[in-house]
Amino acid sequence: MPAMQIPGPLDSVPVPRVSTPRADGRIDLIGLSRDQIREALAESQLDPRQAKLRAKQLWHWIYNRGATDFHVMTDIAKDMRGWLEQRFVVGRPQVVEAQVSSDGTRKWLLRSDDGQDYEMVFIPDADRGTLCVSSQVGCTLNCRFCYTGTMRLVRNLTPGEVVGQVMLARDSLGEWPSQPDGRMLTNIVMMGMGEPLYNFDSVRDALKIVMDGDGIALSRRRITLSTSGVVPMMARAGAEIGVNLAVSLHAVTKEIRDEIVPLNRKYGLEQLLQACADYPGVNNARRITFEYVMLKDKNDSDEDARELVRLIRKYRLPAKVNLIPFNPWPGSPYECSDPERIRRFSSLIFEAGISAPVRTPRGRDIMAACGQLKSSSEKKSRAELDRLAEEKQLALG
Numbered sequence: 001m002p003a004m005q006i007p008g009p010l011d012s013v014p015v016p017r018v019s020t021p022r023a024d025g026r027i028d029l030i031g032l033s034r035d036q037i038r039e040a041l042a043e044s045q046l047d048p049r050q051a052k053l054r055a056k057q058l059w060h061w062i063y064n065r066g067a068t069d070f071h072v073m074t075d076i077a078k079d080m081r082g083w084l085e086q087r088f089v090v091g092r093p094q095v096v097e098a099q100v101s102s103d104g105t106r107k108w109l110l111r112s113d114d115g116q117d118y119e120m121v122f123i124p125d126a127d128r129g130t131l132c133v134s135s136q137v138g139c140t141l142n143c144r145f146c147y148t149g150t151m152r153l154v155r156n157l158t159p160g161e162v163v164g165q166v167m168l169a170r171d172s173l174g175e176w177p178s179q180p181d182g183r184m185l186t187n188i189v190m191m192g193m194g195e196p197l198y199n200f201d202s203v204r205d206a207l208k209i210v211m212d213g214d215g216i217a218l219s220r221r222r223i224t225l226s227t228s229g230v231v232p233m234m235a236r237a238g239a240e241i242g243v244n245l246a247v248s249l250h251a252v253t254k255e256i257r258d259e260i261v262p263l264n265r266k267y268g269l270e271q272l273l274q275a276c277a278d279y280p281g282v283n284n285a286r287r288i289t290f291e292y293v294m295l296k297d298k299n300d301s302d303e304d305a306r307e308l309v310r311l312i313r314k315y316r317l318p319a320k321v322n323l324i325p326f327n328p329w330p331g332s333p334y335e336c337s338d339p340e341r342i343r344r345f346s347s348l349i350f351e352a353g354i355s356a357p358v359r360t361p362r363g364r365d366i367m368a369a370c371g372q373l374k375s376s377s378e379k380k381s382r383a384e385l386d387r388l389a390e391e392k393q394l395a396l397g
């Protein structure tokens with residue numbers, strides 16, 4: 001007897017078509033999972049066995065070799081390559097501008113097919129190279145000290161646009177084929193424009209591609225996702241992505257955090273710290289990073305430092321603290337704490353046995369430093385920004 005169909009979680013959920021064809025009708029394969037590539041091929045009438053094999057080959061060429069031209073894919077028959085080229089592309093974000101800082105930091109302004117601008121930054125160090133990747137165009141969260149938060153337009157980036165940043169960085173660093181050793185791009189931080197946990201699915205799907213062994217193959221231990229505290233999504237981030245977690249704490253009292261990170265009015269400090277304590281896989285070898293921007297006379301007192309230590313202890317968090325000197329931008333309402341104050345703040349935390357390095361600002365001369373990312377031209381008055389912040393706050397509830 002045929003089993004009755006029971007609707008619900010037991011059914012395999014059909015995956016909606018993620019691939020929106022471009023203006024020329026072709027589909028960009030970047031950002032599609034292996035299964036989605038297979039489906040896209042099957043939809044173009046390739047039989048299932050062929051589709052599976054070709055998807056595997058394409059994956060290798062795209063993510064291991066960095067190929068963007070089907071004609072270099074020598075293990076695929078010539079007429080098949082032509083067939084692919086008629087229907088698909090392997091795209092890259094358009095580069096509007098590329099800048100190099102005197103300290104070697106590089107910044108790219110990128111543009112999507114629909115004309116949205118976003119940025120990525122590469123920060124070379126002696127022992128590593130970190131790519132700072134954007135998750136959204138703009139950000140809805142309006143932290144008072146953040147330049148990105150002043151952008152009016154916000155749109156989620158697609159998985160392809162998130163992975164596209166990594167692909168482009170590797171193109172320009174000459175890092176194909178993908179090799180385990182001797183890489184320049186060794187780490188990824190989701191700390192560019194946007195709140196990654198407000199674009200969860202795309203960020204997850206993109207990072208899955210970045211971590212895939214037959215491809216870019218970056219270990220999850222080398223990837224860090226930074227959130228301003230989207231508490232309901234933190235457990236899922238741990239379970240479904242499993243990368244390192246950084247939390248933009250920035251203040252230790254409700255009053256100050258409400259002011260500088262407005263999301264705190266929705267998800268308070270206790271809830272946030274509890275979610276950190278519950279984050280899967282956290283231990284002494286894999287600590288949570290608390291980012292703390294140093295704002296003069298706002299969050300930088302000895303008392304703040306002591307309270308920070310108390311909270312970390314109270315929630316028994318394996319944690320390190322990253323102190324970020326505030327990077328001013330035109331019209332920013334705060335000043336950076338004095339170097340002496342920052343040193344003192346740092347040593348109070350160190351003395352409690354918690355690592356609290358001060359992050360050196362990089363790429364300041366090209367506005368590539370933390371929190372300075374904001375694409376294109378938009379300029380608004382402080383009054384207008386405050387009004388927008390109020391509106392967004394109301395929307396948050």
Ligand code: SAH
Pocket residue numbers: 139143145146147190191192193194195196226227228247248291292293324325326327328329370371372
């Ligand atoms: N939206 C996420 C990730 C992007 S921001 C988040 O908020 O965590 C990356 C880091 O830069 C965050 O810790 C953010 O608070 C910090 N930041 C933003 N503006 C800054 C500024 N002007 N100076 C220094 N750090 C800043």
Ligand code: SF4
Pocket residue numbers: 139140141142143146147148149192193194195228248
């Ligand atoms: Fe958005 Fe992060 Fe900037 Fe806050 S600090 S406005 S969450 S990008």
